[in-house]
Amino acid sequence: MNSMQKYDLIIVGGGILGLSHAYHALLKKKKVLLLEKNSQAMGASIRNFGQIVPSGFSAIWQGYGRSSVKHYLDIASQADIAIRQEGSIYIASDDQEIQLLEELHQINQSNDYPSHLLTAEECISRYPNVTKQYCKAALFFPEEINADSQKTIPALTLFLIKNLGLDVDF
Numbered sequence: 001m002n003s004m005q006k007y008d009l010i011i012v013g014g015g016i017l018g019l020s021h022a023y024h025a026l027l028k029k030k031k032v033l034l035l036e037k038n039s040q041a042m043g044a045s046i047r048n049f050g051q052i053v054p055s056g057f058s059a060i061w062q063g064y065g066r067s068s069v070k071h072y073l074d075i076a077s078q079a080d081i082a083i084r085q086e087g088s089i090y091i092a093s094d095d096q097e098i099q100l101l102e103e104l105h106q107i108n109q110s111n112d113y114p115s116h117l118l119t120a121e122e123c124i125s126r127y128p129n130v131t132k133q134y135c136k137a138a139l140f141f142p143e144e145i146n147a148d149s150q151k152t153i154p155a156l157t158l159f160l161i162k163n164l165g166l167d168v169d170f
């Protein structure tokens, strides 16, 4: 960090929210400094974060989630940030849950968000580790992604530094 440098934005905390705010400000050509109290980000984003699944949200939040997936994939096309687009799966274990998955499928179809209903056999053949007796049907969202957060957070930090000019003070 250059002590004479002036910044448009100073962000406290180098977890996924700090990095996301930095990314969007940098895209707008802002000069950004990120302050992280540890020698690398240490919080929830390293311990818990990982599923990037807009299907878990409704309406406006699903829109934000889908736009967020696009940003992750755009960055992943430029640098290895340990993101994988393997889709996500919801498994039903009884008739009531099957009905719920069918409703979720309908809602997402009307939102133009791809999802596929799977029979129990299709689900088990794709995911042999799923318990046969438990799985009665499933709903698969092919566009969803996951992050290996312990790798993604440092890799994303490095991407922002190298490619977009972020300054970080650990």
Ligand SMILES: Cc1cc2nc3c(=O)[nH]c(=O)nc-3n(C[C@H](O)[C@H](O)[C@H](O)COP(=O)(O)OP(=O)(O)OC[C@H]3O[C@@H](n4cnc5c(N)ncnc54)[C@H](O)[C@@H]3O)c2cc1C
Pocket (backbone or CB within 6 Å): 012, 013, 014, 015, 016, 017, 018, 035, 036, 037, 038, 040, 041, 042, 043, 044, 045, 046, 048, 049, 050, 051, 052
């Ligand atoms: C069990 C569990 C599972 C979850 N699974 C998911 C999931 O699958 N997908 C998902 O999207 N979300 C998930 N979440 C939520 C997600 O983990 C959090 O919303 C997200 O990580 C919060 O990010 P953050 O940047 O706000 O905080 P953090 O990741 O906690 O980052 C805060 C950073 O700020 C630093 N800091 C704190 N104070 C200061 C200071 N004074 N000066 C400088 N630095 C400071 C800390 O060292 C830390 O690195 C999950 C949460 C839990 C609890």
